[in-house]
Amino acid sequence: MTIEPRGGHQGGGHDHPDPGHRPEGNRSLDQGHPHAGGHPSGHPHPQSALTPQARAARQAELVSGLLGILPTAQVLHETEDLHPYECDGLSAYRQLPLAVALPDTADQVQAILRLCHRLQIPVVARGAGTGLSAGALPHPEGLLLSLARLKAILHIDPLARTARVQPGVRNLAISEAARPHGLYYAPDPSSQIACTIGGNVAENSGGVHCLKYGLTVHNLLRLEVITMDGERLTLGAEALDAPGYDLMALMTGSEGLLGVVVEITVRLLPLPERAQVLLAAYDDIGQAGAAVGAIIAAGIIPAGLEMMDNPAIRAAEAFVHAGYPTQAAAILLCELDGANEEVSQEILRVRQILLDSGATEVRTARDEAERLLFWKGRKAAFPAVGRLSPDYYCMDGTIPRRRLPEVLARIAAMSTDYGLPVANVFHAGDGNLHPLILYDANRPGELERTEELGGKILELCVEVGGTITGEHGVGTEKIDQMCVQFHPLELTQFHAVKAAFDPAGLLNPAKAVPTLHRCAEFGAMHVHANQLKFPELPRF
């Protein structure tokens, strides 16, 4: 099992929402990284197209330029210094860059981008390195640009409810700084203790509370961005909108392909007066899914709404003893927050809905300790599953929730076909499904079969009207499945948009959007809702 490097480095931050990390709640560390199982290095390093001599010359040219911008200690190029940066949270993919730059000002970032633009050297930006799609995988002929040292909280305006921060500030640090003012930053990916806000912007990170409070894109006001040619732009405003196109929305979730974000103004929300959680057990996973629909149909938008299937329940219970009913086919965790009186009223309504929907048992956390215990099992689901198997692989599809029973049945069938167990945890409120495939990389061919199964699960998500990634991003990992989700014309449109920002394609190359050539090699065909678009067109 490979644990990715964490200490002091950084990253993308789009990963698993973690209900325990509420600003008013438990701030303990994850019990394990959601992807701690990871892949072993099953993927060969992408080879540089350059000869070793040419690569060395390129590296010397880059390092010499960087040393004109940064102090020596902030430019890494010895192989042993580069290793900590060879992967992000998806450690199956590893690559050494030519060099790592560690700027601590936006001006330095600008100078570095200008240098690389002049030298035509690819640049991969990196936050805390917690991303789960190999989006911060270095380029063999490129610079790894770490933004970890830009970690100042520049200004908190309690009256306007905004925080202006640098990209290397940790997600949770913003809420901690806002807390004395009764405010917090709502999006809370499970890696929030480590992941950076810059990475959150790059991935449009979610969190367990995003059904009610939105994704990163809904909680941003303004971005300072530097484009590959060194132009510094302000997108958005401290007002609620800005003239022209909504480039802030476009930049959010663009996985570091359009620009480098050097300053972020986020909106802060008042801390809710109270949060309360219910746990409901079901004999039938379809009933649990229907209960989610019934809660929403009753006009209630819970702060968090999570589902686990039986393998996930058993794994979590064995690990943290949260008191989960291990015979249940599924459990639901439903968190409500708001004014004290409001929560009291809603808890009763939700409890009744859960009972009416066939729950075999409904428990309300009696106190904060029990609330945290309920969440602890969910929070520990990934490492708990990791204990059952040498390795596991986490998928990240989103589906229309009403298709859940069908999707789970088909995943179970595929699981049997492949002989690989799958446990499911589900952000039930927003339809984001995380099947965890259990495997052993030491068995020959098992990693490949796991990836094949994972790919089929994502294609299933697309087929039922969903998407290949709800929150982890495409990165390197899911680039082939992009060929399934999008038509060649749509991919071509994405490339044209990219070229408007970065005509030479130097920012995070070969990530997020596949070339049509790659799709042709992958052999996948775009399918939307089981219908081929433009059946008259030739296919790649």
Place this chain on the structure above:
Amino acid sequence: MNQDLTQTLAARVASAQAEGRPLRIQGGGTKTWLGRAVAGEPLAVVDHRGILSYEPTELVITARAGTPLVEIEAALAERGQWLAFEPPHFSQSQFSTSHVSPGQISYGHISAGHISTPDSQGASQGAIQGDNPLPADPKGLPGAATLGGTIACGLSGPARPYAGAARDFVLGVRIINGKGEVLRFGGEVMKNVAGYDLSRLMAGAQGTLGVLLEVSLKVLPRPLAELTLTFELSPAEAIRRFNDWAGQPLPLSAACHDGERAYIRLAGNEAAVRAAQARLGGEVLGAQAPAGEDRDAADFWRAVRELGHPFFRQGAAPLWRLSLPPTAPLDSRLGSQFIDWGGAQRWVHGEHPLWPVAQAAGGHATCHGLKFGRVAHPDSAEAHLGPAVSTADAVNAGHAPPRAVSPGSREREPAAIPEAEVFQPLPLALLALHRRLKAALDPRGILNPGRIYPEL
């Protein structure tokens, strides 16, 4: 009639692109004034209409762009849901169901009131009632706002600072780009980070990046209870209080100051609204209206949303919208102001361009021209769609003539509209990026050219 005109529309765009002929995209024609004049042959999208899917428990609706907004809102209302960003319609029908007319709106029934909820029928309790956003004619009148126009213009109502903007609710779109290609971005699920977010980019792009064919929106349950409170506050004090309140866990859903009083709307479950009322005090708007007919609060906020409040109809000077940081100090040089969005949106009448003033205050300005100026007769269609002042008046006032739009003249000559600037000028580097992006989606510049800026 619901129909799919995708192929027809795509073919027209493709042939226009082949010949380099600009197109002027037309929806319901209710917001033509929000932008520069477009010289081009009309491309009507109104007949491409129909709700394609709506699953209340998934909180998603998908409809063709020409679908009347009232039809969408009616479908949602049947299931107790709504578009939480409260899009303005600027349609004639918006006032037709109200028992008061714009310009005559009275909302003086102020007293301490009790709370009721829609499902308790209001009974003897009075005051709180959900704003029923459902106008009388869900079939949609000619000149009715469409879904496509709503998203293309990206406008949001009073709830915007608390519920989010139009773009925040966009989950996916299907568009025709400037090459006549039919493309789909985003989807019908809440979370989707595959590919660049071109769907939210369409909100506010006014059709210059693509012709909207279908839009998927996140919808939300309507609050179970609503209550509007009013306060005697100066505008400057109101700005301070609005911001202060927004930093507390209160169920705020709107906050404005009309130049005389402050109004805040609370929305949520009954307990939350009651608790907030107890904490905030103030007077309840509309408490004395007969049970079941309490439309005062709803009328008030609809008038704010539709710019039908008397404030917007005073004076012959153009109306400006200033979008500012919510805490920006009140600029008394600007004269009388209508403050909305908890301080983040301020309306003023002004003879001179306010772009520099807005920029200095950390925001931007949009010129809404004279459309919302003086009104001769509030019941006439002219009050909503017609020119508010004559061209001669405007010229005499030293201003560009109004963007005249009269009912039934949706196909009006572009020449009748002056090429006045509407939107805040962009910094040059940002404008250059806008131009490259426009070229990426519309290489020959045929989609609504010049609608936002001459260069796009």
